[in-house]
Amino acid sequence: MMNSQQISVLTAAQRRPLLFRKLKNKVLSVFSLFSVVLAVGGMVWILCTVLTHGAQSISWEFLTSPSKPYGEPGSGIANALLGTLMMTGVATLLAVPPAMAGGIYLAEFGQGSRLAAVLRFCANVMMGVPSIIVGLFVYVLLVVSTGNFSGFAGAVALAVIMFPVVMRTTEDMLSMVPVTLRESALALGMSRARATLCIVARSARNGLVTGVLLALARVSGETAPLLFTAMFADAWPGGFFSRPTASIPVLINEYTMNSPFESMHAAGWGAALIICLLILLINILTRSIFHEKQH
Amino acid sequence: MQRRDRIFKWICAGCALCIGLLVPGIFLQLGLHSADAWREFGVGFLWSSDWDPAQELYGAWPNVAGTLFTTGLALLLAVPPAFVAALFVVEVPGWLGRPLSYCVDLLAAIPSVIYGMWGLFVLVPLMLEHVQPFFAETLGLAELPGGRWLLGEDYNGFGFLTAGVILALMILPYMSAVMRDVFRMTPTVLRESAYGLGCTRWEVTRDVVVRYGVRGLLGGIFIGMGRALGETMAVLFVIGNLMEVPAGLFSGGTTIAATLACNFAESDGLQRSSLFALGLVLLVLCLGIQIAAQYYLHLTGAKRGEAR
Numbered sequence: 001m002m003n004s005q006q007i008s009v010l011t012a013a014q015r016r017p018l019l020f021r022k023l024k025n026k027v028l029s030v031f032s033l034f035s036v037v038l039a040v041g042g043m044v045w046i047l048c049t050v051l052t053h054g055a056q057s058i059s060w061e062f063l064t065s066p067s068k069p070y071g072e073p074g075s076g077i078a079n080a081l082l083g084t085l086m087m088t089g090v091a092t093l094l095a096v097p098p099a100m101a102g103g104i105y106l107a108e109f110g111q112g113s114r115l116a117a118v119l120r121f122c123a124n125v126m127m128g129v130p131s132i133i134v135g136l137f138v139y140v141l142l143v144v145s146t147g148n149f150s151g152f153a154g155a156v157a158l159a160v161i162m163f164p165v166v167m168r169t170t171e172d173m174l175s176m177v178p179v180t181l182r183e184s185a186l187a188l189g190m191s192r193a194r195a196t197l198c199i200v201a202r203s204a205r206n207g208l209v210t211g212v213l214l215a216l217a218r219v220s221g222e223t224a225p226l227l228f229t230a231m232f233a234d235a236w237p238g239g240f241f242s243r244p245t246a247s248i249p250v251l252i253n254e255y256t257m258n259s260p261f262e263s264m265h266a267a268g269w270g271a272a273l274i275i276c277l278l279i280l281l282i283n284i285l286t287r288s289i290f291h292e293k294q295h
Numbered sequence: 296m297q298r299r300d301r302i303f304k305w306i307c308a309g310c311a312l313c314i315g316l317l318v319p320g321i322f323l324q325l326g327l328h329s330a331d332a333w334r335e336f337g338v339g340f341l342w343s344s345d346w347d348p349a350q351e352l353y354g355a356w357p358n359v360a361g362t363l364f365t366t367g368l369a370l371l372l373a374v375p376p377a378f379v380a381a382l383f384v385v386e387v388p389g390w391l392g393r394p395l396s397y398c399v400d401l402l403a404a405i406p407s408v409i410y411g412m413w414g415l416f417v418l419v420p421l422m423l424e425h426v427q428p429f430f431a432e433t434l435g436l437a438e439l440p441g442g443r444w445l446l447g448e449d450y451n452g453f454g455f456l457t458a459g460v461i462l463a464l465m466i467l468p469y470m471s472a473v474m475r476d477v478f479r480m481t482p483t484v485l486r487e488s489a490y491g492l493g494c495t496r497w498e499v500t501r502d503v504v505v506r507y508g509v510r511g512l513l514g515g516i517f518i519g520m521g522r523a524l525g526e527t528m529a530v531l532f533v534i535g536n537l538m539e540v541p542a543g544l545f546s547g548g549t550t551i552a553a554t555l556a557c558n559f560a561e562s563d564g565l566q567r568s569s570l571f572a573l574g575l576v577l578l579v580l581c582l583g584i585q586i587a588a589q590y591y592l593h594l595t596g597a598k599r600g601e602a603r
Contacts, residue, residue, distance in 0.1 A: 025495035032383040035376035036395060039471065042464045043402040046413045053416075102311035109304050110311075121589065122314045128518075128585030129321065129578065130525020132552050136559070136574050137321045140328060164314055193303035221406020224527035227556055249408045249528075256412050257532055265416070272409050283404050287397070 047276065054273025057266045063274075067234045067251060073263055075234075077271045080246040083237045084275075087151055087230060087247055088220045090240075091158035096212055099163045103170025108196050120171070126164040134160050135225035143229060151237055151245030154230025158219040165218065169211030173204040210286050217282040221275055223249035248275045321578065329572035331565060340572060346538040353569035355576055357540045361455070361548040362577070364541045365530060366523040368459030373467045374516060380467070381474035382500060396475070402468040411532035414461045419533055423452030427545055447543025453535035456544040461529045466519035473515030473592075477508040510591045517588030525581050527552040551577040 065076030102119070110116025134157050142153040177200050185195035201208065231244035232254050248271050255268035332340060332353065343354025384395050427450040430436050436446055447454070481504045489499045505512065535547025536557055542548075549557075551573050559570050 021495050021498065025497045028379065028497045029383075032379035035380040036383050038376055039380055039402060039467050040395065040398045042467075043398060043405070045417075046405065046409065049413055049417055050409060098310040098313060101307045101309075102314060105304070105307035105311040109307065115308075116311070119311050119315050122318050124589050125582060125585050126314060126318055128521045128525075128581055128588070129318075130527070130552060130581055132525065132527045132555050133321065133325070133574055133578050133581075136555070136571065137324050139559075140324050160317065163317070167311070167314060191303075192300040196303075217404055221404075221408065223406070223408040224552070224556060228559055231560075249406060252408050252412060253528065256415060268412065272412055275406060276409060279404055279406065280401065283401060 050269065050272050050276050053266070053269035054271075054276075057270035058273065062267070062270055066236055067246060067267075069234050070259060070261070070264075075264070075267055077248065077251060077267065077274065079233070079236045080248045080251040080271065081274065083151060083230070083245040084220060084247040084249070086237060086240060087155045087158060087226075087245065088216060090152065090155035091162055091219060092212070092216060094155065095159035095162040095215075096166055099166035100170050100208070102163075102167045103174065104196060104201070106167070106171040107174035108192075108200070120168075123164040123167050127168070130224070131161055131222055132224035132227075135228050138225065139228040146242075148242055149229065149231040149244040150242055151230050151240045154226045154245060154247065157225035157229045158222060161219050161222060161225065162215045165215040166211055169214070170208060173207030173211060174200055176207070177204050206289050210290050213282050213286045213289075217279045217286075220282075221249055221279055223253055226250050227253075322575075325571055325575040325578060329568055329575050331568035332572040335565060336569075340569070341576070344540050348566055351565050353566065355551075355569075355573055357538050358549055358551045358554050358573055359576060360540050361534070362524060362550040362552070362580070364455055364548070365458045365462060365534070365550055366520060368455060368544075369462035369466060369523045370516065370520060372459060372463035373470060373519065377467050377470035377515075377519070378474060378512070381471045381478055384471070384475050385478040386496065396472075400468070400472070403472070406528075407465065407526060408528040410461050410465055410529040414457060414529060414533040418457055418461065419452040422454075422457050423450070427452065427456075431545070445543055447546030450545035451535075451547070453533055454545045454547050455534070455541055457533040458530045458550075461533060462523045462526060465526065465529055466522050469522060470515045470519040473518055474512055477511030477515065478504055480511070481507045510594045514588045514590075514592035517584050517591065521581050521584040521588060524584060525552060525577065527556050531556050 061074070062076045063081070064078050065074070066079040067077060068075035102123075106116050106120055110119070138153055138157040138160065142156060143149055146153075181203060182195060182200060185199040186192070190199070226247055227250065230247055230250070232250045233244040233246050235243075235246075237243075237245045252268050252271050252275070255264040255271070259265070259268075336343065336353065340353070340355050341359065342356045343352075344356040345352040345354040346357065347353075384392050387395070431446055431450060485503055485507065486499055489503045494502070530550050531553045534549055534553050536549055536553060537547040538554070539546070539548055555570055555574060555577075558566070562570055
């Protein structure tokens with residue numbers, strides 16, 4: 001197969017004049033450079049817009065006062081920021097321990113087993129489920145059954161999104177640990193549980209932290225699953241289990257999409273800047289942790 | 296010690312089983328809650344274009360068509376650049392390639408609501424003042440026989456093309472990252488032998504690298520497609536939110552996800568059930584795409600060494 005491929009390449013090359021081929025190559029190279037500039041330029045453009053618009057509305061008061069009802073000046077984002085931190089925190093607590101245990105099952109006990117293959121497939125599929133569908137699911141599960149929107153429902157929705165991501169990265173990171181390490185731990189007389197938790201998981205520690213942080217970065221910007229679960233409120237997150245709780249992404253949606261007021265748009269840009277900074281910070285942190293490991 | 300190990304194994308297996316319950320669970324929930332709509336409208340729900348809350352008549356076609364249209368546009372705009380961008384990132388030396396990879400990864404990390412906001416405040420005015428008049432008037436496309444059909448009746452900056460551009464920008468880094476991995480898996484010997492025969496870089500790519508990893512490339516495209524199908528916020532801001540079947544590139548419309556985000560909170564009764572049915576349709580679409588993506592990536596997984 002390889003031979004016939006090479007021959008076809010050779011004959012194809014003979015049929016075309018050299019100059020034409022070189023020209024085509026140049027054109028493609030320019031197009032390729034152009035696409036990279038487009039992708040990176042798009043990012044720079046978006047971030048610059050967020051930075052220039054957002055920087056104007058950032059102030060101490062903006063960061064420390066809660067949001068106000070429509071049309072009232074001087075609203076802040078403190079309640080939404082707190083809500084986002086609470087919801088992502090609770091989601092992490094709910095999702096990470098079982099997801100890691102699941103990842104351990106796939107990596108340590110599930111090599112070659114059919115059940116593990118099915119579960120792995122389910123996790124991959126789950127990563128592709130649109131986040132708004134997860135919102136609908138949790139709405140039925142928690143909001144309908146308890147009768148009110150709550151920050152907790154939002155946290156559960158975020159946890160459902162985090163779960164497969166953390167599970168798959170845990171599995172990938174654990175399978176990168178050399179088998180010899182496992183064998184030597186077992187040869188010393190350790191139990192399987194002890195060897196997994198103290199030796200294998202420990203040597204993959206940086207990778208695991210990276211996985212969790214990336215999942216965290218992903219869910220902290222999620223809006224769609226929070227629309228029907230945590231909703232939005234112009235108040236400090238009081239009853240986490242019983243009342244709607246504000247979050248930065250939903251605040252951005254409320255302030256820009258559903259509001260005609262110029263001052264609210266400005267506040268929306270400020271909130272966008274804050275969430276972007278938060279996510280970029282997590283990403284940079286992840287990079288440095290992962291980089292450390294490679295040395 | 297043996298017993299403790301067994302307990303540990305069962306705890307881990309139990310946690311892993313949660314994911315196996317989640318996927319059918321979501322299906323079951325959406326199926327149960329959309330039962331009323333399916334009973335009322337039958338399978339005809341899928342291609343009926345009614346949406347009349349006053350008469351309790353609902354149909355999915357404007358949403359489904361809008362979703363497919365925006366996704367198609369986004370793929371059309373994003374696949375060629377993603378492909379050649381991945382080429383570039385693979386071929387350039389490490390000192391330039393690594394920061395570029397970082398940038399592409401960061402682009403994937405920006406929340407979709409930021410894309411939507413940027414679309415609303417930057418892209419929509421740009422489309423309204425420059426891009427749409429250019430196509431409609433300067434090029435005179437609106438006057439041509441098929442022009443109205445292509446562009447739609449009027450333009451106001453919102454619409455399918457704007458949504459397609461934003462979606463393309465969003466899925467470009469994802470697809471590019473998967474394609475980059477696929478390109479990297481081609482054995483160097485194979486590539487170098489083609490160079491040795493006197494091939495240009497493009498010929499090596501087209502005749503060796505792409506043939507070697509065509510399934511992986513398909514998998515990458517399907518992953519981007521899945522994201523574009525289910526994207527809510529970026530589309531919601533710029534689509535125009537009109538319950539209409541797409542009339543052209545510049546016309547407004549809606550997608551399944553945007554309709555859900557807009558109408559779900561205030562709906563009840565049959566409308567809510569219809570919205571659940573829409574959600575079910577979206578879920579089925581996404582699962583189909585995702586299964587295809589997993590299948591093609593799985594076929595190349597052995598070559599890539601999976602863990603990388």
